[in-house]
């Protein structure tokens with residue numbers, strides 16, 4: 077049993093009020109005392125959420141400065157939860173309390189003990205970070221967001237950072253793959269899902285290189301990555317941040333990074349023939365989502381609004397595509413995409429996933445993962461095949477919630493359970509499809525429609541129906557031209573973009589406004605892989621459980637995240653009634 081002794085207790089002043097302050101191993105508490113020494117209200121801060129301790133009365137913004145140092149005062153900075161701002165996740169803010177001690181000696185004791193407690197109880201905090209800013213992401217405010225909101229917090233927490241403002245697409249990915257990363261505890265991006273994806277590819281690629289594993293072999297169990305990834309949201313969709321933190325807020329994310337939170341994340345690898353094409357964490361989508369992305373690339377100047385405009389255009393173009401989907405179902409005893417649960421911080425489904433994946437001590441984790449993970453059984457089971465015409469085919473490893481769809485593409489998906497959710501929207505009339513899309517914006521169940529199916533899966537394959545297979549020469553040409561860089565066949569984002577937009581035009585996707593009046597609709601769509609167009613139509617996907625780690629902790633339970641009504645009509649039961657039955 078852990079013993080949590082009181083290390084220091086004394087009477088301190090905050091402003092004109094007297095407090096009894098106590099530092100235990102795990103918590104810093106201060107209780108207001110009335111004139112008769114009776115307890116009034118107590119503030120309790122876990123040591124793991126203390127950001128920093130400074131001598132004197134200190135302020136941080138606009139820059140760190142000592143307002144006054146009477147040699148008996150010290151200031152404690154900590155995480156303070158604020159309920160305002162978002163109904164979906166808790167905003168974190170920097171709390172600050174200035175204490176005054178009866179003597180300088182006591183002040184020094186408090187400072188020393190607090191700093192020792194921080195070191196002892198927060199061993200996973202980063203000391204040195206490599207930060208990539210995409211100056212063109214979202215509303216182009218990445219630089220300003222980092223320097224005004226994030227850098228002062230890192231400085232306060234004693235984190236040193238090396239900042240790279242990117243000058244081209246893929247610079248962050250290449251940097252992580254090739255440069256010396258000695259001394260860095262983690263990598264951070266300031267931007268959207270695209271720059272995050274660069275970090276994801278860099279970190280996974282580098283880890284496999286160092287482990288001597290080939291990323292191209294779909295049958296291999298990849299090595300999970302130790303280098304953590306942090307996301308400061310400054311992009312257009314910011315889905316990965318929203319789905320792992322619950323809000324898109326730079327200060328909240330910076331505080332999660334500082335305290336060294338750690339959230340494992342499932343990753344889907346996408347292959348074509350025997351080559352890796354890309355990794356994805358949020359969306360691998362064909363049909364509607366692919367078409368929206370292809371169309372939106374033409375309207376980048378609109379910023380984040382490009383997706384709304386393109387979404388409307390693609391909807392009006394009323395398209396469906398023929399295809400053959402094969403999937404390998406996950407164990408339906410463990411969870412289901414329709415069990416009405418939410419993956420929240422400390423999720424028990426994901427914890428069971430961790431036990432299955434890494435049943436031994438943390439030290440044995442990497443050895444175990446490469447030999448015995450559940451994914452040694454990822455090819456076990458019966459493949460199921462579905463052929464038809466589809467409005468949309470989507471695979472997501474997480475809920476993919478974002479401001480546009482606060483509960484996400486699959487509200488009950490889990491961040492780290494080793495599975496993905498496959499959502500199949502068969503061809504239907506325009507009003508039916510509009511109902512499906514519209515339900516993403518409310519708490520109505522988008523899966524409760526006769527033309528929609530959802531399956532929890534370990535792997536998925538997509539091919540064109542016999543007679544409509546992709547032209548092999550065209551495939552080869554695209555791979556050589558746009559999809560990969562020369563070194564080690566790693567996927568290239570920008571190259572593939574332009575090429576695929578052009579290729580899309582050849583395929584009849586000239587302009588959706590034109591598509592509305594043209595009678596000849598294209599026979600194939602493109603794949604949207606976390607906001608990038610893939611250079612292939614026929615792909616196979618495999619989910620790798622907990623392959624990477626983010627500086628996050630999942631969505632905290634305190635937030636009033638609205639859930640769907642369960643089968644018994646309860647709201648916010650979070651599936652408990654279903655699970656209890």
Ligand SMILES: CCCCCCCCCCCCC/C=C/[C@@H](O)[C@H](COP(=O)(O)O)NC(=O)CCCCC
Pocket residue numbers: 268269270271311312313314315358359365368369383384387476478480481484485513514516517604605606607608
């Ligand atoms: C009538 C109302 C229709 C509303 C439909 C809402 C459906 C929203 C689902 C959003 C899923 C988001 C999955 C995440 C994808 C991102 O990785 C990707 C790139 O983001 P970024 O790098 O920040 O640009 N974003 C998209 O592909 C946008 C999809 C938008 C679809 C409308």
Ligand SMILES: Nc1ncnc2c1ncn2[C@@H]1O[C@H](COP(=O)(O)OP(=O)(O)O)[C@@H](O)[C@H]1O
Pocket residue numbers: 209210211212213214215241242243244245246266267268269270271272274310311312313314569570607
């Ligand atoms: N300096 C740069 N110039 C051009 N493109 C860049 C640069 N840095 C990153 N990118 C690319 O920009 C794309 C979009 O970035 P992202 O940060 O996701 O913004 P958004 O969310 O607005 O799409 C990504 O594909 C990323 O690789």
Ligand SMILES: [Ca+2]
Pocket residue numbers: 342473474489490491492493494495496
């Ligand atoms: Ca998952």
